[in-house]
Amino acid sequence: MPHSLTAGIVLAFAGSRANIARTILSCAGIVVGVGALIMVVSAGDFGQKFATAYGEANAGLPATLHVTVEGRLTDRSALEEDLVRAGGRDLSIYQNPSKTPMLRSGDQVFSDVGFLGVDPSLGDIRRMHLAEGRWFTEADLESRAPVLVVNRTLADELGDLTQIQVGSDRWLDVRVVGVLESTALDFTWYSAYMLRAPASEELLFGTSVDTEDEEDPYVLTRTSQNSYQVRIDPTDPAAHDPFGEIFAERLATTSWRWGIESVDDIWVYRTDYGDEVDAVITYLSLGLAGIAVITLGTGLLGVLNVGLVTVRERRRELATYRALGASRFTLFVAVVMEAVVVSLVAGLIALFGCWAVVTAAGVVTERLVSLPPGVSLGIPVSAVLIGLGSAALVGLLAGVIPAIRALRASVVAGLRE
Amino acid sequence: MPVDVETPWSGASRPDSAPLLRVEGVTRHFTVSGRRIDVLRDCTFQVERGEIVAVVGQSGSGKSTLLNVLGLLDRPSGGSYVFDGVDTTRLGEGRRSRLRGEGIGFVFQQFHLLERRTALANVGVPLVLGGVPLLRRRARARELLEAMGLGHRLHSRPHQLSGGEQQRVALARALSRDPALILADEPTGALDAASSTMIMEQLLEQARSRDAAVVVVTHDPQVAGRADRVVELVEGRTR
Numbered sequence: 001m002p003h004s005l006t007a008g009i010v011l012a013f014a015g016s017r018a019n020i021a022r023t024i025l026s027c028a029g030i031v032v033g034v035g036a037l038i039m040v041v042s043a044g045d046f047g048q049k050f051a052t053a054y055g056e057a058n059a060g061l062p063a064t065l066h067v068t069v070e071g072r073l074t075d076r077s078a079l080e081e082d083l084v085r086a087g088g089r090d091l092s093i094y095q096n097p098s099k100t101p102m103l104r105s106g107d108q109v110f111s112d113v114g115f116l117g118v119d120p121s122l123g124d125i126r127r128m129h130l131a132e133g134r135w136f137t138e139a140d141l142e143s144r145a146p147v148l149v150v151n152r153t154l155a156d157e158l159g160d161l162t163q164i165q166v167g168s169d170r171w172l173d174v175r176v177v178g179v180l181e182s183t184a185l186d187f188t189w190y191s192a193y194m195l196r197a198p199a200s201e202e203l204l205f206g207t208s209v210d211t212e213d214e215e216d217p218y219v220l221t222r223t224s225q226n227s228y229q230v231r232i233d234p235t236d237p238a239a240h241d242p243f244g245e246i247f248a249e250r251l252a253t254t255s256w257r258w259g260i261e262s263v264d265d266i267w268v269y270r271t272d273y274g275d276e277v278d279a280v281i282t283y284l285s286l287g288l289a290g291i292a293v294i295t296l297g298t299g300l301l302g303v304l305n306v307g308l309v310t311v312r313e314r315r316r317e318l319a320t321y322r323a324l325g326a327s328r329f330t331l332f333v334a335v336v337m338e339a340v341v342v343s344l345v346a347g348l349i350a351l352f353g354c355w356a357v358v359t360a361a362g363v364v365t366e367r368l369v370s371l372p373p374g375v376s377l378g379i380p381v382s383a384v385l386i387g388l389g390s391a392a393l394v395g396l397l398a399g400v401i402p403a404i405r406a407l408r409a410s411v412v413a414g415l416r417e
Numbered sequence: 418m419p420v421d422v423e424t425p426w427s428g429a430s431r432p433d434s435a436p437l438l439r440v441e442g443v444t445r446h447f448t449v450s451g452r453r454i455d456v457l458r459d460c461t462f463q464v465e466r467g468e469i470v471a472v473v474g475q476s477g478s479g480k481s482t483l484l485n486v487l488g489l490l491d492r493p494s495g496g497s498y499v500f501d502g503v504d505t506t507r508l509g510e511g512r513r514s515r516l517r518g519e520g521i522g523f524v525f526q527q528f529h530l531l532e533r534r535t536a537l538a539n540v541g542v543p544l545v546l547g548g549v550p551l552l553r554r555r556a557r558a559r560e561l562l563e564a565m566g567l568g569h570r571l572h573s574r575p576h577q578l579s580g581g582e583q584q585r586v587a588l589a590r591a592l593s594r595d596p597a598l599i600l601a602d603e604p605t606g607a608l609d610a611a612s613s614t615m616i617m618e619q620l621l622e623q624a625r626s627r628d629a630a631v632v633v634v635t636h637d638p639q640v641a642g643r644a645d646r647v648v649e650l651v652e653g654r655t656r
Contacts, residue, residue, distance in 0.1 A: 324542055
């Protein structure tokens with residue numbers, strides 16, 4: 001058996017090499033089909049990575065909830081304790097300033113900057129890609145000046161980041177500690193994250209802690225909408241509740257501690273949309289894969305057709321093999337393997353073609369669009385394996401019928417031809 | 418340098434006392450459009466090791482059918498055929514293929530070389546089927562082709578060779594696994610007189626040097642005249 005198998009494979013390779021025209025003819029359909037399959041898998045992989053990066057940077061790591069409490073809070077620290085008690089692993093305030101401030105760099109004033117008040121822990125909830133500097137740390141809470149992290153577009157416009165001021169009624173010096181890569185993920189063209197700290201309290205919440213409540217710096221009087229980003233365990237049932245009722249109910253049981261009476265004032269929804277994107281990509285990939293499979297099926301028929309014709313034409317050659325001692329199994333393997341070799345050659349051609357297209361597309365994309373870090377156009381290993389695997393499978397399927405025909409043919413009749 | 422090729426007798430002496438093949442009462446009939454045609458009616462003969470036997474007879478007498486039976490390409494309808502001590506009528510297809518590959522070499526009238534393969538590759542085919550590794554296979558094929566005077570044609574393809582050269586390649590192929598029996602079906606039928614003489618001389622010389630028996634089917638009295646013995650087939654019966 002091993003002898004017969006090896007002999008069949010050796011004869012198949014020799015036959016494919018000797019019949020180049022037949023090999024090329026058989027390849028065409030498979031090249032298109034396998035190429036389509038490789039492109040579908042590659043596009044799916046790219047889409048998946050892009051969506052994940054987009055989602056993790058813009059909406060949070062899996063199972064990130066956006067919690068909004070409407071109304072005046074009496075004890076913000078109690079709310080934050082309860083957010084943890086309700087299942088929050090990491091939480092960060094997520095607050096637009098009550099009055100949008102402006103930035104000033106020398107004589108230049110920027111009035112269209114999007115600000116967002118956050119805590120250092122937002123770096124654990126989202127994927128932050130820093131081009132320069134760093135994300136906020138706990139030490140920044142002690143800063144006497146408001147601390148910012150800005151996006152690259154804004155940083156480029158600001159120029160010297162050590163001479164920046166922020167304000168609405170009056171100007172305050174700020175510290176810019178980091179610059180985030182500008183991507184399609186930025187929430188506005190000019191984006192600035194502002195650390196929630198005593199120094200930025202007035203900017204974010206519109207009142208000075210000194211004037212309102214010296215006992216508890218987190219008591220806020222003027223802010224009626226309080227937003228948080230909370231990351232919970234992805235296996236928590238609250239993570240799979242589309243309307244956020246489970247988490248809201250958990251908070252509502254103790255909401256009296258922070259001055260909210262009704263569960264209707266608590267809004268919770270999941271911000272990350274990895275699941276939805278996965279579903280869309282899966283359906284899209286299935287549709288495209290279906291088209292690729294149909295194309296591959298057409299290619300299979302091509303190889304099958306050429307295989308059947310050549311088996312009929314090669315009756316004398318196959319009979320000669322038998323006369324020289326080839327067993328039926330050897331002949332079967334030889335004919336099937338020829339189809340497999342042809343299909344694999346086609347698969348390799350398709351792979352090379354796809355690689356060329358994807359590389360060219362990658363070069364063009366890099367010049368036109370700034371992709372998130374870690375996301376690039378390329379052919380993943382899974383696409384190579386699926387492409388070549390399906391090529392081999394198609395060859396196998398297309399080779400079986402001609403091989404059976406070859407075995408049925410009479411050796412004596414073949415030698416007479 | 419001669420290259421050793423494994424044969425059924427490697428490592429053991431051949432059973433010299435028994436005939437190489439014995440055919441007893443072999444019949445072969447075909448059914449065409451519901452009509453039975455008896456091609457071989459009663460064939461009985463034997464061939465000793467190293468013996469040269471010519472099978473002669475008129476067209477349609479069953480010579481080629483007999484050769485197909487002897488070459489294990491066809492099964493007799495009746496009778497027995499013992500090759501090298503093995504009753505082949507009871508063997509399965511796999512064993513018959515193996516016995517054919519190891520013990521029998523074929524030389525066909527139309528050469529039956531693989532068109533797109535070199536002379537070297539053609540001679541190597543039986544060795545591929547015998548599981549001989551690549552380097553030994555090439556060395557063996559080269560040695561045989563050089564012995565046939567084709568050392569300068571190793572990489573030529575069949576269409577680049579003359580009829581005589583093609584038949585010499587086919588002869589080298591038949592000898593590649595050092596078979597005990599060489600079956601030649603009209604080996605000179607497609608050749609001119611000079612090439613025919615050369616091929617027959619090489620066939621007989623190579624067979625004798627290897628102690629291989631030869632059964633040659635021929636119409637040519639000159640070819641038959643060089644055999645040790647002649648078996649005549651008349652209407653499917655041996656005489």
